[in-house]
Amino acid sequence: MTNGDTRGPLLTAAGLVKTHGSTRALRGAHVELRAGEILAVTGASGSGKSTLLHCLAGIVRPDAGSVTYDGQRLEELPEKRLSELRRTEFGVVFQFGQLIPELTALDNVALPLLLAGTGRAEARARAGEWLERFGVRGQEELRPGEMSGGQAQRAALARALVTGPKALFADEPTGALDSLAGEQVMTTLAHTARESGTAVLLVTHDAQVAAYADREVRLRDGAVTAQGVAA
Numbered sequence: 393m394t395n396g397d398t399r400g401p402l403l404t405a406a407g408l409v410k411t412h413g414s415t416r417a418l419r420g421a422h423v424e425l426r427a428g429e430i431l432a433v434t435g436a437s438g439s440g441k442s443t444l445l446h447c448l449a450g451i452v453r454p455d456a457g458s459v460t461y462d463g464q465r466l467e468e469l470p471e472k473r474l475s476e477l478r479r480t481e482f483g484v485v486f487q488f489g490q491l492i493p494e495l496t497a498l499d500n501v502a503l504p505l506l507l508a509g510t511g512r513a514e515a516r517a518r519a520g521e522w523l524e525r526f527g528v529r530g531q532e533e534l535r536p537g538e539m540s541g542g543q544a545q546r547a548a549l550a551r552a553l554v555t556g557p558k559a560l561f562a563d564e565p566t567g568a569l570d571s572l573a574g575e576q577v578m579t580t581l582a583h584t585a586r587e588s589g590t591a592v593l594l595v596t597h598d599a600q601v602a603a604y605a606d607r608e609v610r611l612r613d614g615a616v617t618a619q620g621v622a623a
């Protein structure tokens with residue numbers, strides 16, 4: 393078993409190949425996400441960043457290569473086990489947080505807990521604590537359309553982290569925000585991930601966002617060209 397203190401590999405991708413139609417999005421990418429680290433994946437538009445994130449998060453199955461999470465090969469898991477793993481061990485947040493528009497912020501954050509079997513009162517209480525932690529105070533009963541972009545993105549992060557995942561997959565989490573809101577979201581994300589020991593795979597084309605990471609891997613034409621410590 394991996395644990396947050398050793399910084400051993402939590403997820404390892406080896407030789408990933410993924411083709412969309414005639415486009416080869418990944419051509420033999422290797423990457424390792426260590427327990428508890430924040431890893432930035434950078435590269436030009438179309439270099440394969442999102443496809444890499446989708447493969448590592450078990451959302452997309454690669455055509456070739458392997459993704460190993462905590463000793464398990466994701467491509468060998470049956471769909472049911474893979475979706476359970478995604479629900480219990482992984483959190484995801486995208487550029488537009490994908491909150492459910494009909495639900496309040498509080499109910500959005502409580503939802504993963506309810507799906508995991510937590511009782512309604514406890515789920516709502518814990519969701520409220522997470523919203524507070526993310527600085528979304530007094531907005532618990534607002535629906536996503538009634539919140540600012542930054543507030544909605546903080547609520548989306550609270551929802552992604554409320555179940556205590558081992559890994560968070562964040563694809564351009566500040567891409568739709570102005571720079572101040574983006575900085576606030578990144579500060580909270582980095583602080584919370586470090587406090588809870590959650591590893592973060594952070595896809596971004598923005599050097600200021602990548603600077604929040606411990607390490608950076610750069611993709612070019614579907615393969616990793618450089619790995620190192622972020623500036």
Ligand SMILES: Nc1ncnc2c1ncn2[C@@H]1O[C@H](COP(=O)(O)OP(=O)(O)OP(=O)(O)O)[C@@H](O)[C@H]1O
Binds near residue numbers: 412416435437440443
């Ligand atoms: N579902 C899809 N169908 C067809 N082509 C796709 C699909 N998803 C990605 N691609 C193509 O695969 C390549 C890699 O895309 P990907 O989204 O992984 O790159 P990216 O680095 O995340 O790009 P961006 O920064 O623009 O989001 C691109 O050429 C893209 O057009």
